[in-house]
Amino acid sequence: MNFLARRVMTGALTLLGVTFLVFGLSRIQGDPRSILISDDASFDQWQEMGKQLGLDQPVYKQYQIYVVNLIQGELGTSTLQKKPVAGILLERGRNSALLAVTAFSLTILVGVPLGVLSAVKTGGIYDYAIRMFAVLGQALPSYWVGLLLILIFAVGLDWLPASRMSDWTSLVLPTLAIGWLGVSGQIRIIRSSMLDALDSEYVQLARAKGVAERTIIWKHVLRNAIVSPVTFASLTFASMLTGSIVVETVFAWPGLGLLSVNALNNSDYPILQGVILLAALIYVLFSFVTDVVYMMIDPRIRIQ
Amino acid sequence: MNLSSNVPEKNASGVLGSSYSRRHRLLRWPIFSLVVLFVMICLAVFAPIIVPHDENLGFLEDRHQPPVLFGGTSNHILGTDSLGRDVFSRVVYGARISMLSALTALVIGGAIGTALGIFAGYMGGWVDELIMRLVDVKFSIPLILIAFAMVVIFSPSFGLLLGLLTMFVWGQFTRQVRAEVLVIKTTDYVAAARTWGASPAQIMYRHIFPGVISTVLMIATFQSGAVILAEATLSFLGAGVPPPSPSWGAMIADGRLYLDTAWWVSLAPGIAMGLFIAAITLLGDWLRDYWDPKLRQL
Numbered sequence: 001m002n003f004l005a006r007r008v009m010t011g012a013l014t015l016l017g018v019t020f021l022v023f024g025l026s027r028i029q030g031d032p033r034s035i036l037i038s039d040d041a042s043f044d045q046w047q048e049m050g051k052q053l054g055l056d057q058p059v060y061k062q063y064q065i066y067v068v069n070l071i072q073g074e075l076g077t078s079t080l081q082k083k084p085v086a087g088i089l090l091e092r093g094r095n096s097a098l099l100a101v102t103a104f105s106l107t108i109l110v111g112v113p114l115g116v117l118s119a120v121k122t123g124g125i126y127d128y129a130i131r132m133f134a135v136l137g138q139a140l141p142s143y144w145v146g147l148l149l150i151l152i153f154a155v156g157l158d159w160l161p162a163s164r165m166s167d168w169t170s171l172v173l174p175t176l177a178i179g180w181l182g183v184s185g186q187i188r189i190i191r192s193s194m195l196d197a198l199d200s201e202y203v204q205l206a207r208a209k210g211v212a213e214r215t216i217i218w219k220h221v222l223r224n225a226i227v228s229p230v231t232f233a234s235l236t237f238a239s240m241l242t243g244s245i246v247v248e249t250v251f252a253w254p255g256l257g258l259l260s261v262n263a264l265n266n267s268d269y270p271i272l273q274g275v276i277l278l279a280a281l282i283y284v285l286f287s288f289v290t291d292v293v294y295m296m297i298d299p300r301i302r303i304q
Numbered sequence: 305m306n307l308s309s310n311v312p313e314k315n316a317s318g319v320l321g322s323s324y325s326r327r328h329r330l331l332r333w334p335i336f337s338l339v340v341l342f343v344m345i346c347l348a349v350f351a352p353i354i355v356p357h358d359e360n361l362g363f364l365e366d367r368h369q370p371p372v373l374f375g376g377t378s379n380h381i382l383g384t385d386s387l388g389r390d391v392f393s394r395v396v397y398g399a400r401i402s403m404l405s406a407l408t409a410l411v412i413g414g415a416i417g418t419a420l421g422i423f424a425g426y427m428g429g430w431v432d433e434l435i436m437r438l439v440d441v442k443f444s445i446p447l448i449l450i451a452f453a454m455v456v457i458f459s460p461s462f463g464l465l466l467g468l469l470t471m472f473v474w475g476q477f478t479r480q481v482r483a484e485v486l487v488i489k490t491t492d493y494v495a496a497a498r499t500w501g502a503s504p505a506q507i508m509y510r511h512i513f514p515g516v517i518s519t520v521l522m523i524a525t526f527q528s529g530a531v532i533l534a535e536a537t538l539s540f541l542g543a544g545v546p547p548p549s550p551s552w553g554a555m556i557a558d559g560r561l562y563l564d565t566a567w568w569v570s571l572a573p574g575i576a577m578g579l580f581i582a583a584i585t586l587l588g589d590w591l592r593d594y595w596d597p598k599l600r601q602l
Contacts, residue, residue: 017437136578144556204438245449269457285442
């Protein structure tokens with residue numbers, strides 16, 4: 001259990017580092033109120049905020065106030081929407097999560113079988129085609145793929161809506177645009193770790209014993225090759241949860257990504273700060289969960 | 305992939321075995337990658353001589369002319385954009401910006417990341433702990449969000465973009481190099497150097513650094529694709545190279561509004577970027593298999 005305690009510690013330290021960074025950024029130009037308050041605020045509001053942030057106190061006190069507020073879920077007020085940041089994040093986060101779930105399902109349902117097929121048929125025509133598909137998916141920017149999909153399926157064929165969130169049909173194109181990148185990464189990772197496992201002596205032993213090829217692939221190889229794909233999958237999901245920022249912009253999908261871009265265009269720093277903290281929190285939680293899963297699937301890690 | 309194929313390679317008298325496998329590998333040069341990279345780098349380097357038009361000068365009466373294969377004229381091979389600027393010239397100059405920013409970020413970020421990785425790995429203890437926690441922080445925040453915050457605080461400029469891209473790349477170098485150093489520092493030649501009385505700085509520079517160079521080059525290859533994508537993404541969102549500079553990402557964004565009438569404005573830079581990054585990725589795969597197939601997970 002020493003391992004777990006250490007992971008909790010490093011996770012907490014990482015989050016602390018992130019709060020430090022965000023706090024530092026807001027004060028880099030001196031008075032944080034210049035970016036935290038909306039332009040039409042009155043002098044009283046300005047004074048009020050100064051008191052709330054403890055600006056008359058030393059910096060370490062200000063940081064302490066800041067962290068205590070964060071822990072209580074107090075993320076400040078959006079300068080654009082004039083509503084608490086926490087509520088906005090929750091509402092938009094739901095939309096991003098919906099997209100993340102569909103895109104992630106695609107990543108697993110398509111990525112894993114294709115990766116396995118590619119590794120098993122190394123050097124063949126399937127392997128070649130799948131690898132090209134994966135290399136392209138990683139090379140083409142997802143927002144460009146999104147535009148291409150809109151051009152073909154919305155503008156050209158008029159099968160699916162081009163943008164905005166409505167019924168399930170509006171999910172298809174953004175899912176494909178985000179999913180291709182995830183599928184590609186999953187294919188490449190599964191393929192390479194499967195190849196490593198295929199080279200191993202236990203596979204040669206299984207072959208020598210005359211174990212059926214299907215059993216070798218799915219039981220011996222995939223089970224041993226699963227560690228890096230699991231990490232990859234979990235971190236992919238984490239990054240999808242905070243919104244595929246650019247793809248959401250292309251499809252006008254009202255998630256955290258679009259929220260961040262609007263915040264950028266309107267200099268809404270409190271929102272950006274909130275999304276950054278949320279992204280870091282999700283990342284740290286997911287990498288922690290991944291490590292716990294590791295411990296369960298790979299006993300060697302428990303000993304270290 | 306059968307038992308017998310492995311045995312001779314391990315047992316054969318070293319020279320024969322290794323020269324065979326080396327020749328075998330050399331036979332499959334990554335031709336596609338090398339050709340694409342060569343052509344694109346040449347285009348970028350000789351851009352001023354090659355481009356037929358001024359990349360930032362447009363004539364509104366020439367706006368939205370289609371590419372030559374789709375009814376346009378050979379005067380504008382890839383057509384023109386909404387301001388009548390030549391798309392081909394802009395794509396070529398865009399390559400320049402992409403490569404320049406990737407190169408700068410990789411050289412600076414790679415140097416910092418490698419140095420930190422060697423330092424963390426060799427020194428161990430609290431130095432290692434501190435550096436690795438910094439790496440964790442780096443990986444926990446998406447670059448784009450940090451870029452947004454920075455752009456709100458400062459304003460977009462080429463210098464800020466380079467700074468952000470540098471921040472984007474160093475962590476990968478640190479992680480991988482540190483892992484490598486942990487192995488290298490247990491080798492006999494490092495122990496010998498220590499017995500000889502070499503200082504830690506000397507050992508890190510003369511004995512450890514040469515051992516990680518191939519890893520560093522490999523990470524740099526893989527990361528260059530990621531940096532180019534990141535640059536394009538930031539420029540696409542208006543947080544990168546300020547207009548009217550022809551960045552690929554900004555060009556894709558420019559064409560978005562006219563997707564149904566002038567699709568080539570967005571499509572051309574995307575295809576250029578896809579080709580370039582695919583070529584880099586395939587070259588990286590080849591380098592990795594050539595140097596050390598054990599690093600497949602990279």
